[in-house]
Amino acid sequence: MKGPHWSWYLLIGFVALAPAGIRLATWPGFKQSASEPQMVQAGQTLFVHEWKAHDPLASGGDGLGPVCNAASCVACHNQGGPGGGGDLTHNVTTYVYRSDAEAAARGKPREGVVHAYAVNCAPETLHDLHPELPSLSRPSLDQIVNLPGNLRSSSNHCIVAPPAVRLSQRNTPALFGARLIDGIPDRVIIANERTQRVRWGLAPKKSESLPVGRALRLPDGRVGHFGWKAQSARLADFVQAACANELGLGNPGQAQPRPLSNPSYQPVGYDLTLEQCDQITAFVASLPRPIEKLPEAPSLRSDAVAGKELFHRIGCADCHMPNVGSVEGLYSDLLLHDMGQPLEGGGSYNDVPQQPDPNKPPSDPNDPPQPGEWRTPPLWGVADSAPYLHDGRAPTLEKAIELHGGQGTQAARNFASLSKAEQDQLLTFLRTLRAPSASD
Amino acid sequence: MSIKFICSCGKHLRARDEMAARRSMCPRCGAPVGVPSLRPTHPGTPVAPLTPQERLRLNRNKPRSASEALTTAIFPTLPLPACSPSSNEPSPTPKAYRRRRQLEQHWYECLAYPFLSRNVLVSFALVLSVGMGSIVLALQSFLQSRFPWIAGVVVVGLILAYAYSTVECALASALAGKGAASYLPTWSAADPLKSGVRWLFCFVAGPIVPTSLAIYLWIYGGDLTALDWAIVVELGGVAAAYWFLAIICANQRNRLRDANPVRVAQLVQRLKYRAIVPVLIAPALAIAHVLLGLSALTALAQHVFAGWLLLAGCLCSALFWSAFFFRLLGVWCYCTKP
Numbered sequence: 198m199k200g201p202h203w204s205w206y207l208l209i210g211f212v213a214l215a216p217a218g219i220r221l222a223t224w225p226g227f228k229q230s231a232s233e234p235q236m237v238q239a240g241q242t243l244f245v246h247e248w249k250a251h252d253p254l255a256s257g258g259d260g261l262g263p264v265c266n267a268a269s270c271v272a273c274h275n276q277g278g279p280g281g282g283g284d285l286t287h288n289v290t291t292y293v294y295r296s297d298a299e300a301a302a303r304g305k306p307r308e309g310v311v312h313a314y315a316v317n318c319a320p321e322t323l324h325d326l327h328p329e330l331p332s333l334s335r336p337s338l339d340q341i342v343n344l345p346g347n348l349r350s351s352s353n354h355c356i357v358a359p360p361a362v363r364l365s366q367r368n369t370p371a372l373f374g375a376r377l378i379d380g381i382p383d384r385v386i387i388a389n390e391r392t393q394r395v396r397w398g399l400a401p402k403k404s405e406s407l408p409v410g411r412a413l414r415l416p417d418g419r420v421g422h423f424g425w426k427a428q429s430a431r432l433a434d435f436v437q438a439a440c441a442n443e444l445g446l447g448n449p450g451q452a453q454p455r456p457l458s459n460p461s462y463q464p465v466g467y468d469l470t471l472e473q474c475d476q477i478t479a480f481v482a483s484l485p486r487p488i489e490k491l492p493e494a495p496s497l498r499s500d501a502v503a504g505k506e507l508f509h510r511i512g513c514a515d516c517h518m519p520n521v522g523s524v525e526g527l528y529s530d531l532l533l534h535d536m537g538q539p540l541e542g543g544g545s546y547n548d549v550p551q552q553p554d555p556n557k558p559p560s561d562p563n564d565p566p567q568p569g570e571w572r573t574p575p576l577w578g579v580a581d582s583a584p585y586l587h588d589g590r591a592p593t594l595e596k597a598i599e600l601h602g603g604q605g606t607q608a609a610r611n612f613a614s615l616s617k618a619e620q621d622q623l624l625t626f627l628r629t630l631r632a633p634s635a636s637d
Numbered sequence: 638m639s640i641k642f643i644c645s646c647g648k649h650l651r652a653r654d655e656m657a658a659r660r661s662m663c664p665r666c667g668a669p670v671g672v673p674s675l676r677p678t679h680p681g682t683p684v685a686p687l688t689p690q691e692r693l694r695l696n697r698n699k700p701r702s703a704s705e706a707l708t709t710a711i712f713p714t715l716p717l718p719a720c721s722p723s724s725n726e727p728s729p730t731p732k733a734y735r736r737r738r739q740l741e742q743h744w745y746e747c748l749a750y751p752f753l754s755r756n757v758l759v760s761f762a763l764v765l766s767v768g769m770g771s772i773v774l775a776l777q778s779f780l781q782s783r784f785p786w787i788a789g790v791v792v793v794g795l796i797l798a799y800a801y802s803t804v805e806c807a808l809a810s811a812l813a814g815k816g817a818a819s820y821l822p823t824w825s826a827a828d829p830l831k832s833g834v835r836w837l838f839c840f841v842a843g844p845i846v847p848t849s850l851a852i853y854l855w856i857y858g859g860d861l862t863a864l865d866w867a868i869v870v871e872l873g874g875v876a877a878a879y880w881f882l883a884i885i886c887a888n889q890r891n892r893l894r895d896a897n898p899v900r901v902a903q904l905v906q907r908l909k910y911r912a913i914v915p916v917l918i919a920p921a922l923a924i925a926h927v928l929l930g931l932s933a934l935t936a937l938a939q940h941v942f943a944g945w946l947l948l949a950g951c952l953c954s955a956l957f958w959s960a961f962f963f964r965l966l967g968v969w970c971y972c973t974k975p
Contacts, residue, residue: 216868225859384859391856398776399935407777414860 225382232376232479240480243473245271245279248444250316255446258468262316262445264456270439270477273369277632280484282582283369285338285589289313289443291542292326292364293568299361303327305457310442311364318459325457329359338366338588342542348590363568365542367425368589370574371582373633374486375423377524378575379432381531383420385522386412389530393515403535408515408604410532410573413566425587427533427572436478440469448474485633487578489526497625504626507619511611516573516604528576528630533566537602541568542587569603581632594627595620644670739816741968746817750807751960754819758960761800762953768793769952770945773934795829800956802832807960808888811967839883839896844876851876870924877920885915885966907973908966919962926955 243254247268252260266289267273273283293308294300300307305326312321313335323330333340336356339348341364343355358364393409394400400409413421413428421427429435437450446468447453455462491498508514517528571587584590585597601609612620640652652661652672659672741747751758772789799822806820822828840848851872858865882904883896905912929951937944 213871216864216871220854220858220864220868382859384857387859388857395856396776398773399931399938400777401935401938404938418860420859 225384232482236476236479237483239473240476240478240483241279243270243477244274244480245269248446252468254473255468257466257470258447258453259465260316260446260468262314263318263459263462264312264315264321264454265445266310266313266443268444270443273443274372276371277373277578277581278634280372280481281632282371285368285584288338288366288368288589290323290336290341290364290366292323292362294362295360304460309454309457311457312445312454315456315458316445318456318462321457323356323364327359327362330362331356336364338590341366342588342590344590348592348596363542366588368584368587370425371487371578371632372481373484373578374527374575375432375484376482377486378422378527378531379482381422381522381524383412383430386420386422386531389518389521389532393530393532396515404604405535406604406606408512408534408608410516410530410534410604412531413533413572421572422531425571425574426566427531428566432482433475433478436481437474440474440477450474487526487581487633488631489577489629490631491629492625500622500625501629502626503619504622504624507615507623508626511615511623512608513612513623515608517576526577526630528579529573531572531575533570533572534605535567535569535603536571536605537569539602540571540586540600576627577630578632579630580628594624640672642670642673740811740814740971741817741964744965747961747965747968750817750964751957753817754803754821754960755957757803757819757821758800758956759953761796761803762949762956764796765793765800765952766945766949768796769934770937770941770948773937774941777938794833798829798833798836801836801959802829804956804960804963805832805835805884805888808885808963808967811964812888812971814971817964835887835893836884838893839880839887842896843883843898844880847872847876847879873924873927874917874920877923878916881915881919881923881962881966885963885970888967889970904970908969911969914962915966919958922958922962923955926951926958930955 246252246254248255248261248265249268250260250262255261261268267287271279273287274280276282276284290311290313291308292311294303294305297307303326311323311326311334315321315334320334322332322334323336324332333356337353338344340353340356356364390402390410390412394402397404397407397409400407402409402411413426415421415428415430417430419430421430423429423432423435429438434450437448440446440448441451441453445453447464448467448469449471453464453468491501508517514528516530516532516534518530519526519528521527521529521531579585579594583594584592585594586600591597591600598609598612612623615623640654640657642650642652644650650661650670656672661670661672741750768789772786772793775786775789802822803820806822810818810820822832851869854865854869854872855861861869879901882901886900886904887893887896889895905916908915930948933944933947933951935944936947
């Protein structure tokens, strides 16, 4: 029998190799664009600028407000220089209604921010959300969360929120090294998700106790990188949202929020152009990355080295992964982890525009973040970004570790079972993770 | 009680005790058959003596059945071992009949093969699913010390080696031209170890490359698109096909070094159009089983019993199918031996 013509083999080989060829050609790499110096310069001006109503820099709109949380970016992002983290006094209060119907009944968006200040209009208060809540614009953290006694900073009573609304706060994170996070390809974050699942015996994506996180897929298919709930895919998106939500500077990327106290408020136009937003993004992207700074004293130095080893051994590095893709020393997997009921907090700082779909099963891996889910915060620069956790409830590193629940329970237990000396070694290691400008 | 025996055409027969050591006729092929005696009386005489007419008819039947085999075009140059009159099997016991059974003539006859050792295969599947399930559950429960599950992996690996050396017997027996029966490895550790080494070697000598590529793509490729899935499935298929063929090559002359691309290509060439089975059909089933098995292991976290049941079913099916495919390929190789 005569065999098939050789061209058949060629054709089969070609067809077999074609998919791999296409895939190789379109393999996404680490994208990173250096920002132009004049963009950075202009962005810095906008970042530190004290905005006013009808500000000359906001040519097209109403300037600061009508509602805002501060008058400049740097008012919150300032620890260790412009772009750093912020203290409790600048916490942002967020709310979420438990159901769409509840929100519709009150004529409010399902989730959003209760802004601290108002310009030329009545301030937003909790009372606007629900008649049972007090008329407070700037609740303190211990009014929102029932913190254990040793964490309470004042004698304020905790507000008992009605079941229809959930209140929580967000502490200001540092922005150092944001460009590196921005450059991490989506597939690298998804790879973290996969390796964690394989590592724990093909554990389900939403495990209650195993450190198996999930990458947050936004409705457009991109993967979240920024925000306590990983709600923004790119730095530029987050900056646009921050301009609108924090300062009331509406821009083509994100409309400014309407005051809860005055939902019929009509914005006159955009406060910022996209170009101005890009300048701010360029400035944020130009912030240097945090550093690992070993102490001078040799004994502390060896403690830090031993602490780093412990950090891996007791399972901290499962979530706070030292390296992600080509970014070294990040100490985060950028995945959402269920951190347990005490750390729950719903609502969103900037809109996660997806609503749970009632037709989908509740365990769909592409669901929006659950109240108990938080993105592992990168620990780089952690020594210079107190207070800790999403609402800053932990004043110290020890407290932050102790409060890990849900998927972090086991690691926290492991930490508690270390000897005092070993715990100190681990904390010494964490204290070597400094903001870029850190000096002793 | 009745006597169970098998006609040379493969039909399972049953006779009353009174028929022991007497002659009867096979209801399927019409050939005369000797009912085995309850006690071996005349060593060397496989069946009770035939009458001259019967002998004549038997001889006339034989070439015809051989030409039938030809027209089925499954094995064109089939030397049917059990049909050859110069059979020199000495043992007259019922066991000997089992061994002297004929090689399968049609591909679907091989489907019966795994059922001959069904008890063994099902037991392996059950034991393996319990072992694998325990390892996965142990992984999921913060097992701090590594020892228990390393031990578990070793035990499960050993059982797996036994299971697969059993399956490999399907291939080896067919390659040696032995008729369908339940072939089992010896209980000495040497058999499964040799088998395990062979499987591992055949995996490392080739399939490991596409497998690693597929795993790499699954982990680092982001959310897989249809194109990515096509590549993963293709790589998995190539790996499974090559592994399968390499194991056959290594078994043919019992030499590990035969598991090389040249021999594999020669084998494919020899099988001609039948190569579609090891190259496409078996790998497709293998991939389906791997996916099913993985989803069973995933389900284990939420529903232990359902997950385990699915896993056991999947393993069982995998063992049965692989026994079938090995038997079939073994028969084909035997028949196309140059």
